[in-house]
Amino acid sequence: xxxxxxxxxxRLTQPDPEPLADIDARLALAALLVxxxxxxxxxxxxxxxxxxxxxxxxYGLSPFEATALRRNAExxxxxxxxxxxxxxxxxxxxPYEDRESxxxxxxxxxxxxxxxxxxxxxxxxxxxNLLGVNDRDSNLARQRVETRRS
Numbered sequence: 001x002x003x004x005x006x007x008x009x010x011r012l013t014q015p016d017p018e019p020l021a022d023i024d025a026r027l028a029l030a031a032l033l034v035x036x037x038x039x040x041x042x043x044x045x046x047x048x049x050x051x052x053x054x055x056x057x058x059y060g061l062s063p064f065e066a067t068a069l070r071r072n073a074e075x076x077x078x079x080x081x082x083x084x085x086x087x088x089x090x091x092x093x094x095p096y097e098d099r100e101s102x103x104x105x106x107x108x109x110x111x112x113x114x115x116x117x118x119x120x121x122x123x124x125x126x127x128x129n130l131l132g133v134n135d136r137d138s139n140l141a142r143q144r145v146e147t148r149r150s
Contacts (some may be wrong), residue, residue, distance in 0.1 A: 009080060018093065028090050029102050030055055030073035031080060032127065036106050038077070039123040050112035054105045083123070087130035099131040104141035111145055 011018070033054065037047035048070070056066035080086045091099060106127060110120045128138040 006079070009076070025090075025094055025098065026055075026059055026069060027073055027076055028086075029094070029098070029105075030069055031077040032087065032090065032102060033105060033109050034070065034073050034077040035080075035083060035086075036120060036123055036127065037109050037112075040117045040119045044113055047109055047112050050109055054108055058101075058105065083127070084130060087127055091130060091132045096132065100133050100137055100141065103128045103131065103133045103138050104144060107138075107142045107145040111142075111149065 030051070033051045034043075037043055037051060051070050051073075052063065052066045055061060055069050056063060059066075059069075061069065094102075103124075106124050110116065110124055125135075125138070128135070133141075
């Protein structure tokens with residue numbers, strides 16, 4: 001398993017990465033959800049459950065499959081390089097529309113506990129920028145999440 005993640009990260013961080021296969025993109029994007037959830041130093045159950053629901057809904061997975069993907073994403077997130085290189089690598093390998101919907105999912109995780117934490121907020125702004133998603137689209141994504149929650 002560790003060799004698989006090392007190979008994946010090596011491919012992802014090449015100077016000119018190939019577009020990711022769907023399963024690899026799922027794993028990389030799920031790892032970003034885990035990273036944002038951990039950014040405030042508290043990886044809460046409500047964030048874990050929110051990530052599982054997002055993954056299940058986004059990819060049409062069963063709860064068991066979503067949990068398995070999230071657990072693999074937690075391992076990948078722990079081994080992934082710094083956020084800047086990891087996110088830039090995803091930007092180069094994932095189409096804009098997918099990255100924009102990832103920003104919406106990131107907002108969903110950030111707002112899962114009902115608190116808009118400054119560390120999470122700052123990291124999300126950085127992630128959106130590194131993913132090549134402009135501030136306007138990121139704000140619209142946040143507003144969609146807030147509307148669904150109200």
